[in-house]
Amino acid sequence: MSHPTPLTSFAAGARDTLPMLIGAAPFGVIFGALVAASQLALWQGQFMSLGVFAGSSQFIAIGLAAGQAGILVIWMATFIVNLRHMLYAATLLPHVSHLPARWRWLLGFLLTDETFAVMNAYYLKHAHTPHGHWYFLGSGLSMYGNWQLWTLVGLLFGVAFPKLQTLGLDFAMVATFIAIVVPQLFRKPQLAAAIAAGVCAWFLRDLPYKLGLMAATLVGVAVGLVSSHWLARIRAARSKA
Amino acid sequence: MTYTLTIIGMAVITVFIKAFIFVLGDRVVFPIWLKEALVFVPVTVLTAIIVPMVLAPHGEGMELSWRNPQLIAAIAAILVCATTRRQLLTIAVGLVVFFAWQLGVLHQ
Numbered sequence: 001m002s003h004p005t006p007l008t009s010f011a012a013g014a015r016d017t018l019p020m021l022i023g024a025a026p027f028g029v030i031f032g033a034l035v036a037a038s039q040l041a042l043w044q045g046q047f048m049s050l051g052v053f054a055g056s057s058q059f060i061a062i063g064l065a066a067g068q069a070g071i072l073v074i075w076m077a078t079f080i081v082n083l084r085h086m087l088y089a090a091t092l093l094p095h096v097s098h099l100p101a102r103w104r105w106l107l108g109f110l111l112t113d114e115t116f117a118v119m120n121a122y123y124l125k126h127a128h129t130p131h132g133h134w135y136f137l138g139s140g141l142s143m144y145g146n147w148q149l150w151t152l153v154g155l156l157f158g159v160a161f162p163k164l165q166t167l168g169l170d171f172a173m174v175a176t177f178i179a180i181v182v183p184q185l186f187r188k189p190q191l192a193a194a195i196a197a198g199v200c201a202w203f204l205r206d207l208p209y210k211l212g213l214m215a216a217t218l219v220g221v222a223v224g225l226v227s228s229h230w231l232a233r234i235r236a237a238r239s240k241a
Numbered sequence: 242m243t244y245t246l247t248i249i250g251m252a253v254i255t256v257f258i259k260a261f262i263f264v265l266g267d268r269v270v271f272p273i274w275l276k277e278a279l280v281f282v283p284v285t286v287l288t289a290i291i292v293p294m295v296l297a298p299h300g301e302g303m304e305l306s307w308r309n310p311q312l313i314a315a316i317a318a319i320l321v322c323a324t325t326r327r328q329l330l331t332i333a334v335g336l337v338v339f340f341a342w343q344l345g346v347l348h349q
Contacts, residue, residue, distance in 0.1 A: 026329060040244050047245070051252035054259075056283065061251060063290055071247050078251045081286055082258045084279050089262035090271060097266050108260025171311060174294055175318050175335030177287040182322035182331070184284045193281045194288040201289035202296060213289050220285030221278050228277065 009131035013138025016122070020114035021146040027055055028147050030172045032154020034062050036162075037170075042155050049151040053144060054112065056180075057081045059173055064213075066170065073214070080217060088116040095123050099133055107133065110140025188231060193224030291315070308347060314339035 003009035028049070035045030040062070048058050057078045064074050088111055096104055118139045126132065184190045197220025204212030262269055296303050298311040307313065318335030325331070 023328075026332065030332075044244050044248060048248045048251070051248060052255050054255050056287075057251065057255065060286065060290065061247070063294075065244065065247070071243060071250065074247050075250050075254055077286070078254050079258070080282060082255050084282060085255075085259045086262055087271070087276060087279055089259065090269070093262055093266065096263055101264060104263040105260050108263040109256050111259045170294070171314060171339045172332070172336060174291045174311065174315060175332045175339070177291050178315060178318045178335065179322055179328040179331040181284055181287050181291075182319055183326050183328075185323075190281065190284050194284050197285035197289045198292040201292050205293040205297070213286070216289035217282065217285045220289065221281040224281035224285070225274070225278055 003129070003131055003135065006131050006134040009129075009134035010138035013118070013122075013135035013140075014142040015138075016135075017114065017118050017139040017142050020118065021142060024055070024114060024143065024146060025150045027059075027176065028150025029154035029157060030176060031055065031058055031062070032151045032156070033158035034059070034154075034170070034173060035151075036155050036158020038062050038066055040065065042159070045155050046148070046151055049147055052078075053109070053147060054078075054082050054085075055147070059176065063170070063173055073211075076214065080214075084113075085111055085116075088113075092116070092119055092123065095119075095127075095132055096136070103133055107136050107140060110137070110144060112140070112143055115139045115143055189224045189228035192227040193220040196220045196223035310339050310342040310347065313342050 003012050031049070032045055035048075036042060040048075048061070052058055052061075060077050060081055061074050064077060089108060092111075096107055099107075115136070119136055122135060123132065129135070181194060185194055197216045200216035200219045201212055204215050206212070207215070295311045295315045296305070298304065298309060304312065314335050317338040318331050321334045322328075322331040
């Protein structure tokens, strides 16, 4: 069933995003606490959540800043890590292309992994709903407010417990990244890509400006592409035989 | 000041990436290879960041030793994630092992 008015549609979008809000909360807290333990000012941490609003690139920026990376490297990493949003946008485009430009800018800004998942599921069920953009806005704005709130909580938490820094809070980032990476490694091309990237990053770790990270990413992606094509060819050959 | 500029640049880049397709509409066509390549970006970037942090937490040589709490806790987190595939549990176990190893085993 579709939602009859803009307001009910907005509320439904926010409600259906609730599990995502809960899932994102700890990451907001960890991000805020990492900022409090970094060279960045507290307000800059909140400013980043307000302006950038893309969790993984925010984490990476803090990690790179801690490693004395240059501004161009951080911008390049932001670009590469956030490129996936273009794919999300391309998938959702047929449902927003009729909207005025200000709506498309706003919904684009609010696009995240979580809201994409919610919107993709919604549009599969309701292909021709008149208030779909209000549902999108409800999902996006609730994620946005949620991210600001938990960033702030993390910042205050980090200030209240400054010793967390000396204990090695940066391990929270390692654990977070492991939780994102490991589930993907059950696919062989992803596993090959990760191994290649890890080995490369290890041997190139002393290159300046974190160029080793960039090189490792390129090599890893190339290995992933080659191995997925190679596997596809093997499968095709087997199905013929 | 540099950090503020860094953040503003990040925001401009991210907004551009996110809104670009929505605003330009159907005039953009993605090459297939780019779609395939993007799938591998998160897994490679994140792995490339954590491998040096875990193997050489002091930024010097490789510390393949039980006295390296980053390594022990990372192994624990990987095992938990591989068996349960639960993100928050993975992070919690990783942090608990990390702090317990540092405080309880190494007394630092």
